[in-house]
Amino acid sequence: DAGVTQSPTHLIKTRGQHVTLRCSPISGHKSVSWYQQVLGQGPQFIFQYYEKEERGRGNFPDRFSARQFPNYSSELNVNALLLGDSALYLCASSANTGTANYGYTFGSGTRLTVV
Amino acid sequence: EDQVTQSPEALRLQEGESSSLNCSYTVSGLRGLFWYRQDPGKGPEFLFTLYSAGEEKEKERLKATLTKKESFLHITAPKPEDSATYLCAVQAGNTGKLIFGQGTTLQVKP
Numbered sequence: 001d002a003g004v005t006q007s008p009t010h011l012i013k014t015r016g017q018h019v020t021l022r023c024s025p026i027s028g029h030k031s032v033s034w035y036q037q038v039l040g041q042g043p044q045f046i047f048q049y050y051e052k053e054e055r056g057r058g059n060f061p062d063r064f065s066a067r068q069f070p071n072y073s074s075e076l077n078v079n080a081l082l083l084g085d086s087a088l089y090l091c092a093s094s095a096n097t098g099t100a101n102y103g104y105t106f107g108s109g110t111r112l113t114v115v
Numbered sequence: 116e117d118q119v120t121q122s123p124e125a126l127r128l129q130e131g132e133s134s135s136l137n138c139s140y141t142v143s144g145l146r147g148l149f150w151y152r153q154d155p156g157k158g159p160e161f162l163f164t165l166y167s168a169g170e171e172k173e174k175e176r177l178k179a180t181l182t183k184k185e186s187f188l189h190i191t192a193p194k195p196e197d198s199a200t201y202l203c204a205v206q207a208g209n210t211g212k213l214i215f216g217q218g219t220t221l222q223v224k225p
Contacts, residue, residue, distance in 0.1 A: 004158075033211055042119075042202055042215030043159070056210040090158050094211065103149055103161030104213065111156070 002027070004093050004107035012113045013081050021076040021110045025093030031055075032074040033104065034066055035090040043090055049074055078112075086114045117142045117207050121216035128193055128223050136188040136219045138203030148186050149213065150179050151202040159202055162188075193223045 005024045013019050025032050031050040035043035045058040049068035063079045078085055088111050092104040118141045128134055140148065147166055151159035163172045165181040172179050176197065178189040188201055200220045204213040 031211055033213075035213075035215075040217070042121075042204070042217045043213075045212045045214070048211045050211070056212050058212070088156075092213075103151070103164055104211070105161065106151075106158035108158045109156075 004091055004105050006089075006091050006107040006110050008110060009108065010111045010113075012115060014115055015081055015083060017081050018077065018079050019081060019112060021078075021089050021091075021112070022073065023076070023091030023093075023107060024073045025091075026105055029093040029095050029105075030072055031094045032068055032072065033092045033094075034074070034076045035092065035106075036060070037088040037090055037109070039087075046076070081114045083114050086112060088112075117205065117214050119203055119205055119214050119216040121201075121203050121219050123219060124217065125220045126222070128190075128221070130194055130223055130225050131192045133189070133191045133193070135190070136201055136203075136221070138186040138188070138216055139184060140186070140203075140205050141184075142205045142207040142214070144207050146206045146208070148181055149204045149206070150177075150186070150188055151204065153200045153202055153218070155200075162201075190221070193221070195223045195225050197221065198223045
């Protein structure tokens with residue numbers, strides 16, 4: 001059974017550009033969360049979606065947006081990229097929004113570099 | 116404010132030298148405390164979930180414990196393949212938001 005898949009794996013963008021990152025959760029999982037991990041730090045929560053509705057938002061500017069599709073896959077969009085947006089973007093899936101007995105399963109991430 | 120602090124930031128051990136990693140947390144309404152392992156350039160890999168003070172879980176050379184203020188990840192007789200960054204996270208309230216510590220980077224030398 002496939003785990004959480006993210007695409008692309010690596011991406012280089014120029015300041016001011018827009019980027020779209022994609023995530024497919026584990027089959028049967030209805031919740032997708034997005035995290036930003038800057039080098040040397042722990043992941044920071046950006047969004048959670050469940051059943052296509054936003055269930056939580058972290059302390060990120062409005063340049064960050066996301067959505068979830070009927071098949072439970074998700075996109076994270078970032079507009080007007082800044083150098084400080086360079087990070088590993090992680091997607092995590094779970095069966096629901098509550099505490100997951102087996103944890104939240106993370107994908108391998110998308111490494112975004114803004115130049 | 117909900118907060119997670121891990122110590123030490125980095126730990127170097129000789130193979131077979133047991134030690135513990137600490138995760139201190141301040142959170143309103145703890146719903147779960149998670150330990151993850153992360154290898155360079157990869158996503159975090161789930162290890163344990165702990166729910167209440169006094170709970171313990173084990174997996175191979177790892178054992179996680181939980182009190183009302185902190186959690187410990189004990190590593191017994193570590194091997195070089197245990198080298199990784201270990202992340203602690205808490206879930207609070209009714210959201211799925213995880214609050215992570217900054218991680219402990221463990222290096223085990225043969």
